[in-house]
Amino acid sequence: DAKTTQPTSMDCAEGRAANLPCNHSTISGNEYVYWYRQIHSQGPQYIIHGLKNNETNEMASLIITEDRKSSTLILPHATLRDTAVYYCIVRANTGTASKLTFGTGTRLQVTL
Amino acid sequence: GAVVSQHPSWVICKSGTSVKIECRSLDFQATTMFWYRQFPKQSLMLMATSNEGSKATYEQGVEKDKFLINHASLTLSTLTVTSAHPEDSSFYICSARDIGLFSGANVLTFGAGSRLTVL
Numbered sequence: 001d002a003k004t005t006q007p008t009s010m011d012c013a014e015g016r017a018a019n020l021p022c023n024h025s026t027i028s029g030n031e032y033v034y035w036y037r038q039i040h041s042q043g044p045q046y047i048i049h050g051l052k053n054n055e056t057n058e059m060a061s062l063i064i065t066e067d068r069k070s071s072t073l074i075l076p077h078a079t080l081r082d083t084a085v086y087y088c089i090v091r092a093n094t095g096t097a098s099k100l101t102f103g104t105g106t107r108l109q110v111t112l
Numbered sequence: 113g114a115v116v117s118q119h120p121s122w123v124i125c126k127s128g129t130s131v132k133i134e135c136r137s138l139d140f141q142a143t144t145m146f147w148y149r150q151f152p153k154q155s156l157m158l159m160a161t162s163n164e165g166s167k168a169t170y171e172q173g174v175e176k177d178k179f180l181i182n183h184a185s186l187t188l189s190t191l192t193v194t195s196a197h198p199e200d201s202s203f204y205i206c207s208a209r210d211i212g213l214f215s216g217a218n219v220l221t222f223g224a225g226s227r228l229t230v231l
Contacts, residue, residue, distance in 0.1 A: 032218065034218065034219070038156075041203070041225070041227070042224055042225065043116075043118075043205045043207070043222035043223050043224050043225045044156065044205070044207075044222045045222070046219050046220070046221065049218075049219065087155075091218050092218075093218050098218055099146050099158055099161060100146075100158075100207075100218070100220055101158065102148075102155045102156040102157075103155060104155050105155060
């Protein structure tokens with residue numbers, strides 16, 4: 001699996017957009033970008049995933065650069081409940097269940 | 113959406129005893145489940161892949177005789193920490209994939225985790 005690099009921590013004011021970057025310069029053509037988050041003392045939660053096109057759902061938007069070497073997760077209006085560790089994971093879709101390997105992620109702190 | 117339930121959510125036990133943690137997929141079937149362990153201020157580390165009807169696959173460095181995994185049905189996997197010691201105190205999390213969701217995508221649903229404290 002391609003390795004990802006994320007900043008260790010970020011702060012964001014409540015109500016503002018939170019932009020979380022992820023570098024994955026060794027990503028291969030069949031690998032997707034997945035984002036999960038883990039709120040303190042809970043299991044991880046799926047947020048969004050994409051291959052090369054930008055994606056949006058009710059939780060967030062995912063912007064992937066044209067060369068696919070980096071991406072940004074956008075939480076359009078961050079709230080205090082968005083405080084969590086955000087994990088960017090690159091993984092191929094195999095058509096069957098396959099394990100996810102977590103890096104250290106970005107600790108996002110949303111403040112008043 | 114897919115829901116994965118873990119039980120117990122927290123457990124305290126004495127050193128030398130065994131503890132069983134259950135992981136259930138509530139509204140879908142999962143032929144494969146994954147067990148992770150997380151120490152304080154660290155990321156999730158995959159321990160093993162649980163396969164329904166066959167032996168689990170353990171990650172390098174994880175003792176299979178200490179962490180017994182049983183996946184007897186399509187909705188239940190259990191992790192038993194045998195002869196637990198204080199260093200086994202950790203947050204144990206299971207996950208599974210609902211193949212019906214996000215067809216073709218590698219999206220896992222995680223349980224809420226089980227916090228084990230060994231005295």
